Amino acid sequence: MASLYRSLSADLARGKTFQVGTILLQKLQSLTARAYNQIYQGSRHQEWQAALDFYRWRFPTVVQQTWLYTAIAISIFSLGGLIAWWYGWQDPSFLALVVPADLIHKVRDQKQLWMGSILGMEPLASSGIMINNLSVTFRMVGGAITAGLFTLYALFFNGLLMGAIAIGVNLSQKPY
Known part of the structure; x- marks a missing residue:
């Protein structure tokens, strides 16, 4: 046509x-x-x-076809999160190994949420988020030459970060 x-x-x-x-x-x-x-x-x-x-037909089919890979990825991420949670619960000084010091200070000492407020600096914050997302994308594409090992590392390390931040917020008795 x-x-x-x-x-x-x-x-x-x-x-x-x-x-x-x-x-x-x-x-x-x-x-x-x-x-x-x-x-x-x-x-x-x-x-x-x-x-x-x-979303009605093809996406569920793809999920059914790739459920094992999805389950493995979620397991690796969750394993990292659980390890960080457990070590952070046992020894709060572990958090300093994983989480940047300024985030620990913000959550523990200033009693602020770890993500902070972006009010008044929305353009700067959105630019920072976009730059981070692009850099992660390029790292993942570049990491493909390691036959998936870099992707496994990134999944596990992101789980560690999320678990450490979650226990840090929990220990400071701050709601999520």
Whole structure:
């Protein structure tokens, strides 16, 4: 359909350039307008339908096909979190090995949530988040040359970070 529309538009342009008959130009213009509406205006419903179809049919199928990999990833992440939680519960000085000192000071001494407030600095905070997400993406893509070992390390280490931060917030008796 799109190739026919492009051909029709090209014919209309040639017709205007070479000044063919008025009736032919009007017919070409009418057909071009109708084709444009069919291709570009009517596709919005189809795009939403495609998204709904993906989440309704294809996504559950992919989850069923990859459940083992997903379970392994969740297990590695959770193992890191549980190890950090346990060590942090047994010896709070363990937190200094994993969590940056300024976060420990903020949570333990100032009794503030570890994520802090971004009020008044939303653009700076969103830029920082975007830069972090891009750097993580590039590290994960670059880490692919290690046959998944870097990804396993990142999953485990992120679990350690989350577990250590969670026990740090818990020990300071601050609600999550």
